[in-house]
Amino acid sequence: MLSSSEIKHIAGLAKLRLxxxxxxxxxADLSRVLDYIALLDGVAVDETVAxxxxxxxTRADVPSAGLDVEAFLNNAxxxxxxxxxxxxxx
Amino acid sequence: xxxxPVIGLEVHVQLATESKIFCxxxxxxxxxxxxxxxxxxxxxxxxxxxxxxxxxxxxxxxxLSLDATINxxxxxxxxxxxxxxxxxxxxxxxxxxxxAEWGTLPLSDGSALSITRxxxxxxxxxxxxxxxxxxxxxxxxxxxxNRCGVPLLEIVTEPDLRSAGSAQxxxxxxxxxxxxxxxxxxxxxxxxxxxxxxxxxRPVGREAYGEKVEVKNLNSFRNVARxxxxxxxxxxxxxxxxxxxxxxxxxxxxxxxxxxxxxxKEEAHDYRYFPEPDLPPLLIDDARLQxxxxxxxxxxxxxxxxxxxxxxxxxxxxxxLTQSVELAEYFEEATKCLPENPLGIANWIKTEVLRELKRPxxxxxxxxxxxxxxxxxxxxxxNGSLSGSGAKEVFAExxxxxxxxxxxxxxxxxxxxxxxxxxxxxxQQALKANRGxxxxxxxxxxxxxxxxxxxxxxLSQGSADPRWIRERLLxxxxxxxxx
Numbered sequence: 001m002l003s004s005s006e007i008k009h010i011a012g013l014a015k016l017r018l019x020x021x022x023x024x025x026x027x028a029d030l031s032r033v034l035d036y037i038a039l040l041d042g043v044a045v046d047e048t049v050a051x052x053x054x055x056x057x058t059r060a061d062v063p064s065a066g067l068d069v070e071a072f073l074n075n076a077x078x079x080x081x082x083x084x085x086x087x088x089x090x
Numbered sequence: 091x092x093x094x095p096v097i098g099l100e101v102h103v104q105l106a107t108e109s110k111i112f113c114x115x116x117x118x119x120x121x122x123x124x125x126x127x128x129x130x131x132x133x134x135x136x137x138x139x140x141x142x143x144x145x146x147x148x149x150x151x152x153x154l155s156l157d158a159t160i161n162x163x164x165x166x167x168x169x170x171x172x173x174x175x176x177x178x179x180x181x182x183x184x185x186x187x188x189x190a191e192w193g194t195l196p197l198s199d200g201s202a203l204s205i206t207r208x209x210x211x212x213x214x215x216x217x218x219x220x221x222x223x224x225x226x227x228x229x230x231x232x233x234x235x236n237r238c239g240v241p242l243l244e245i246v247t248e249p250d251l252r253s254a255g256s257a258q259x260x261x262x263x264x265x266x267x268x269x270x271x272x273x274x275x276x277x278x279x280x281x282x283x284x285x286x287x288x289x290x291x292r293p294v295g296r297e298a299y300g301e302k303v304e305v306k307n308l309n310s311f312r313n314v315a316r317x318x319x320x321x322x323x324x325x326x327x328x329x330x331x332x333x334x335x336x337x338x339x340x341x342x343x344x345x346x347x348x349x350x351x352x353x354x355k356e357e358a359h360d361y362r363y364f365p366e367p368d369l370p371p372l373l374i375d376d377a378r379l380q381x382x383x384x385x386x387x388x389x390x391x392x393x394x395x396x397x398x399x400x401x402x403x404x405x406x407x408x409x410x411l412t413q414s415v416e417l418a419e420y421f422e423e424a425t426k427c428l429p430e431n432p433l434g435i436a437n438w439i440k441t442e443v444l445r446e447l448k449r450p451x452x453x454x455x456x457x458x459x460x461x462x463x464x465x466x467x468x469x470x471x472x473n474g475s476l477s478g479s480g481a482k483e484v485f486a487e488x489x490x491x492x493x494x495x496x497x498x499x500x501x502x503x504x505x506x507x508x509x510x511x512x513x514x515x516x517x518q519q520a521l522k523a524n525r526g527x528x529x530x531x532x533x534x535x536x537x538x539x540x541x542x543x544x545x546x547x548x549l550s551q552g553s554a555d556p557r558w559i560r561e562r563l564l565x566x567x568x569x570x571x572x573x
Contacts, residue, residue, distance in 0.1 A: 009360070013170070013171075013172065013360055013362070014172060015172050057140075057141060057369070057370050057372075057373075058140065058141045058142065058143040058146065059114070059140045059141065059142055059143065060142075060143060060144075061107050061108045061109050061142050061143060061144030061145070062108065062109060062114060063108050063109040063114055063115065063116040063117075064109070064114030064115075064128075065114075066113070066114070066115045066126060066127050066128030066129075066131075067127050067128050067129065067132070069122070069123075069124045069125060069127075072124060072127060072132070073124070078230075080232065081123070081222075081232075082122055082123040082124050082125075083123045083124065083218070083232035083233060083234055084124070084174075084232065084233035084234075084235075085230050085231075085232060085233075086174045086230065086231050086232075086233055087229065087230060087231070088219065088227075088228075088229050088230050088231050089173070089174060089217055089219070089231045
């Protein structure tokens with residue numbers, strides 16, 4: 001079971017402000033998530049090997065066209081002069 | 091209490107590639123905001139990073155240039171933090187298995203700085219807290235993601251530096267290395283070369299380190315030295331007043347030369363590193379490593395050694411001419427055009443060229459006077475068709491205009507006359523017109539020589555070589571009975 005201080009630490013890293021009830025509830029929920037993922041501990045993965053004969057893992061240094069700025073900004077809540085506008089960062 | 095500073099450096103170098111490290115967006119500086127972005131560098135769901143081979147090659151080259159050991163298997167890791175300049179919510183970096191470890195950077199005083207590690211990572215975007223023109227932006231910040239995903243090599247040194255001056259020297263040497271190897275443009279104003287310094291103090295003789303402060307926001311070599319000097323002074327005052335230095339990150343303010351706290355250790359990030367599941371381990375096989383090592387560009391100190399042995403330069407001159415790769419190239423290019431006088435060219439670069447380059451409005455290397463033209467000028471002095479002082483005048487004329495030195499010499503009427511018949515005629519004319527001094531010369535009174543040389547120069551309208559005239563006058567006087 002995750003402690004409430006662990007939950008608060010994780011929430012702080014994610015910039016989330018949680019109420020006391022939420023900390024309680026999330027502690028239980030997250031612990032269940034972790035327990036479920038812990039099933040993986042029982043799987044032997046040491047033998048897994050990625051076989052690469054040719055070098056598929058890299059690309060040549062060739063520039064390509066990306067996203068249109070309008071399409072990008074259409075997904076943003078606020079923008080100004082082609083910039084994304086976000087709450088001030090101190 | 092006798093305190094000693096302990097300084098280590100962390101440098102972020104933007105690698106010279108055409109495209110970003112994990113996507114095909116161009117790697118460039120400036121331009122319209124958010125004009126070099128794509129689904130990958132913005133971290134859109136479902137996208138996958140694919141590593142740029144050239145970024146790896148550049149990183150390996152720079153690591154090898156610092157004699158570091160390449161890990162032929164290194165692993166990318168996610169460094170998690172929440173900030174608006176990082177669209178994915180994590181930076182792809184390397185953590186427990188970096189690309190390279192244990193390098194060496196030779197310093198100017200003959201000592202060497204150990205490099206702990208060198209790892210590949212992606213750059214973050216850029217935040218602006220005021221309008222690009224300088225207008226206020228209350229309560230909001232602007233985000234430009236163009237820099238997101240630009241390939242970086244982070245270089246971390248051992249805390250072996252003991253003064254602000256040696257820290258500055260180390261950075262300048264490192265900058266020299268990446269410029270000579272072409273692995274980065276090293277442009278500090280554009281952020282291609284960014285430095286943080288870790289500074290702590292400890293009583294002399296004690297081995298354990300004191301609490302360290304990380305100073306950020308250092309955008310010039312001079313500011314690195316200034317910030318370290320300030321930190322040494324500040325921490326000394328804290329310790330001498332019986333207090334403890336707080337481990338924290340501080341930001342340097344170049345306008346007043348001081349540092350201010352950014353965040354303390356308690357607020358320090360918890361990055362929760364874990365291996366990047368979207369990228370396989372980076373494998374560099376022997377063949378690739380050998381081919382990169384075999385084609386490694388000449389490092390600055392090796393180039394200085396070669397200039398000494400190949401052209402007979404002194405150690406100081408070789409050091410001076412390798413202070414930048416542009417200057418070293420300039421010297422060698424000019425020397426190709428005048429192979430018989432490399433020392434003459436070195437002298438001209440040391441004096442006239444460097445004087446021009448020290449001006450605040452000095453042109454970029456692409457706009458320097460062509461090395462062939464400098465060589466042409468030096469060649470004209472060597473063959474006697476231009477005097478040394480005339481050449482300086484010509485140089486001042488052509489440095490900006492790029493005019494051909496021969497044409498400028500003609501235009502300025504500075505060409506030296508080499509026709510001995512003509513020179514002899516002027517000399518005889520001067521002797522006849524100045525009976526008294528001529529008698530004195532024949533009587534062995536050498537103090538009149540300068541006067542007579544001046545008379546010949548006047549007749550030649552400055553086109554005679556005064557050294558030749560002087561020697562000829564003495565020769566003539568001896569031939570005519572002078573003691």
